[in-house]
Amino acid sequence: MNRVKIGKSQVTTAPLGLGTNKVGGHNLFSNLSESDGRETVRAALESGIQLLDTAFMYGKGRSEELIGEVIADFPRDQVIIADKAAHDFSSGEMVLNNDPQFLKKSVDDALQRLKTDYIDIFYIHFPDDKTPKSEAVGALQEMREAGKIRAIGISNFTLEQAKEANQDGYVDVVENYYSLIHRDEEKQLFPYLRDANISFVPYFPLESGLLTGKYTSDTIFAESDPRSKNEKFTGESFKKAMQAVDKIRPIARQHHVSVLQTVLAWYLANPDLTAVIPGARNASQIPGLVQSLDLTLTKEEYDLIDKSFTAL
Numbered sequence: 001m002n003r004v005k006i007g008k009s010q011v012t013t014a015p016l017g018l019g020t021n022k023v024g025g026h027n028l029f030s031n032l033s034e035s036d037g038r039e040t041v042r043a044a045l046e047s048g049i050q051l052l053d054t055a056f057m058y059g060k061g062r063s064e065e066l067i068g069e070v071i072a073d074f075p076r077d078q079v080i081i082a083d084k085a086a087h088d089f090s091s092g093e094m095v096l097n098n099d100p101q102f103l104k105k106s107v108d109d110a111l112q113r114l115k116t117d118y119i120d121i122f123y124i125h126f127p128d129d130k131t132p133k134s135e136a137v138g139a140l141q142e143m144r145e146a147g148k149i150r151a152i153g154i155s156n157f158t159l160e161q162a163k164e165a166n167q168d169g170y171v172d173v174v175e176n177y178y179s180l181i182h183r184d185e186e187k188q189l190f191p192y193l194r195d196a197n198i199s200f201v202p203y204f205p206l207e208s209g210l211l212t213g214k215y216t217s218d219t220i221f222a223e224s225d226p227r228s229k230n231e232k233f234t235g236e237s238f239k240k241a242m243q244a245v246d247k248i249r250p251i252a253r254q255h256h257v258s259v260l261q262t263v264l265a266w267y268l269a270n271p272d273l274t275a276v277i278p279g280a281r282n283a284s285q286i287p288g289l290v291q292s293l294d295l296t297l298t299k300e301e302y303d304l305i306d307k308s309f310t311a312l
């Protein structure tokens, strides 16, 4: 895999990473198997994936612990850990906290759970209402100067919040919701990030499975399946998304690859995206992700996919 650079930092990584909210993320998903989680991370690292996107919020530290167990078997410099914090449960209920002391403690605690002595990218997972953004980022800059993290990220920040956070030029990367279906960041955030030399990593790139090609407009989810109550997977928006996915199918067939691989190849070719972090539920899904690296779309194919979804 070729390598990409994270903002102005010294961190470089292969551009296809792995999202790990289903590795130990028991508070977010039901029926997760921890052995599947470990095997997913292992299969990813054995396939050349380096960037592992985790967070304290994925299992309240459990995702970090499981990742820590697996990476102990790999050379540390072959793994790029992206971690996040902001969720504070110390009062008994969850509050978002960007207080400098809280963020610094979060980095130290994460290092323990990951059993490592540095984290490659550390994100403020969500902004809070009270902390000046540049002070929150300043706390992470102190952690960088102490050698505990190598790059600074912010996640779920609006353009205005990102500008405030980057007042001193310390921010290297933004991770926000973005997919072929959800294109809000293109008009305003992307031009700013380009100018400020800040990387962008989209989350939900597969729209939680909607863009894998495994569903059609006839798919109906059982009442017991949470997707039957999710707007994304029902009604008119689901039908429209499936019609757009249908336009990708001939391109995928032509290249003898899946819709999922075609979608990932589109992200990998998109100059505004630095890396892409699809999530996987088990190790058997990893080869399907990695095969996307073998596909190079022509300009016509790239534009056709782009156009099929911009109209949504």
Ligand SMILES: NC(=O)c1ccc[n+]([C@@H]2O[C@H](COP(=O)([O-])OP(=O)(O)OC[C@H]3O[C@@H](n4cnc5c(N)ncnc54)[C@H](OP(=O)(O)O)[C@@H]3O)[C@@H](O)[C@H]2O)c1
Residues within 6 Å of the ligand: 018, 019, 020, 021, 022, 053, 054, 125, 155, 156, 175, 176, 202, 203, 204, 205, 206, 207, 208, 209, 212, 214, 260, 277, 278, 279, 280, 281, 284, 285, 286, 287, 288, 289
């Ligand atoms: N910063 C933030 O606030 C934030 C928020 C959300 C997510 N994230 C990060 O972004 C990552 C990606 O998001 P996500 O995992 O929720 O959603 P996603 O990447 O859009 O979709 C992942 C889903 O795609 C399906 N999939 C993956 N590989 C497949 C394959 N080879 N064949 C068939 N289906 C396949 C699986 O669906 P099934 O489950 O149906 O098998 C998997 O659960 C997360 O893991 C997390 O690290 C960050």
